[in-house]
Amino acid sequence: MLNIDKVSASYDDVGLILDDISFTVSKGDIVALIGPSGTGKSTLLNSITTLHKEYEGMITLNGDVINPKKQKIAWIPQNYGLLPWETVKENILLGGTVRKLKPSDLNSRLNHLVEELGLEGLLERYPNQLSGGQQQRVAIARAMLVTPDIFLLDEPFSALDALTRERMQELFLTQWSKELSPTILITHDVEEAVFMASQLVLLSGKPGTIKAVIDNPSFSLSLEEKRLSPLFYDTIKQVRGAMETE
Numbered sequence: 001m002l003n004i005d006k007v008s009a010s011y012d013d014v015g016l017i018l019d020d021i022s023f024t025v026s027k028g029d030i031v032a033l034i035g036p037s038g039t040g041k042s043t044l045l046n047s048i049t050t051l052h053k054e055y056e057g058m059i060t061l062n063g064d065v066i067n068p069k070k071q072k073i074a075w076i077p078q079n080y081g082l083l084p085w086e087t088v089k090e091n092i093l094l095g096g097t098v099r100k101l102k103p104s105d106l107n108s109r110l111n112h113l114v115e116e117l118g119l120e121g122l123l124e125r126y127p128n129q130l131s132g133g134q135q136q137r138v139a140i141a142r143a144m145l146v147t148p149d150i151f152l153l154d155e156p157f158s159a160l161d162a163l164t165r166e167r168m169q170e171l172f173l174t175q176w177s178k179e180l181s182p183t184i185l186i187t188h189d190v191e192e193a194v195f196m197a198s199q200l201v202l203l204s205g206k207p208g209t210i211k212a213v214i215d216n217p218s219f220s221l222s223l224e225e226k227r228l229s230p231l232f233y234d235t236i237k238q239v240r241g242a243m244e245t246e
């Protein structure tokens with residue numbers, strides 16, 4: 001379980017960005033963080049990865065202070081985080097560095113993802129030779145290469161066209177459901193949040209605080225029926241309503 005306990009984050013030159021944020025993400029949960037631009041969503045993910053260190057409060061994973069050298073964090077940052085001097089294939093394989101897998105297992109996972117994500121023919125290219133959507137799909141492949149202790153997804157599908165985006169949401173959920181790693185998803189798309197998350201945490205204000213926490217009753221529906229279900233639409237309406245109220 002990922003536990004975020006009374007976290008208040010700041011930047012030296014800017015001051016307080018996030019104020020007293022607490023929530024937990026259990027195995028089997030996907031928490032969507034939604035809220036206006038600048039409420040500190042990415043800062044919270046950066047704090048969990050330990051990249052951002054200016055915060056008070058505690059962030060633990062299964063009771064231990066987070067340590068990316070020991071725990072496998074699959075992180076898709078907003079700028080994709082690809083290494084420009086490595087090829088697409090090398091960038092994807094970086095996702096396997098913490099968990100030691102047999103080369104044959106790693107290769108079959110790689111081949112499966114390359115096919116599912118439509119990356120055939122791009123493996124020897126460098127990131128600057130790819131479109132934004134292609135770079136984002138490489139970052140998704142890297143995050144999904146091995147099962148992590150947690151997924152941190154910062155607008156992971158934002159650069160994809162609408163149909164690819166829906167396919168990637170389904171691909172992620174299908175793979176995720178095999179191991180159920182605690183997951184935080186940042187998205188500006190309410191429909192995406194309700195399609196993917198078991199719980200939605202709404203942030204607002206500057207500094208960002210938690211405005212509402214909404215459980216998603218449509219989470220357990222099958223992928224085939226979810227987008228068509230009244231429960232799905234009712235939840236989207238509920239979330240929009242909560243975002244609009246002061």
Ligand SMILES: Nc1ncnc2c1ncn2[C@@H]1O[C@H](COP(=O)(O)OP(=O)(O)OP(=O)(O)O)[C@@H](O)[C@H]1O
Pocket residue numbers: 011013014017035036037038039040041042043044
């Ligand atoms: N490295 C930094 N130094 C100083 N201020 C920063 C830094 N990174 C972010 N900020 C500021 O912190 C605030 C929160 O930024 P953050 O990116 O966490 O918000 P966000 O909710 O993820 O926004 P968005 O939805 O636009 O991605 C913003 O006002 C931003 O300008």
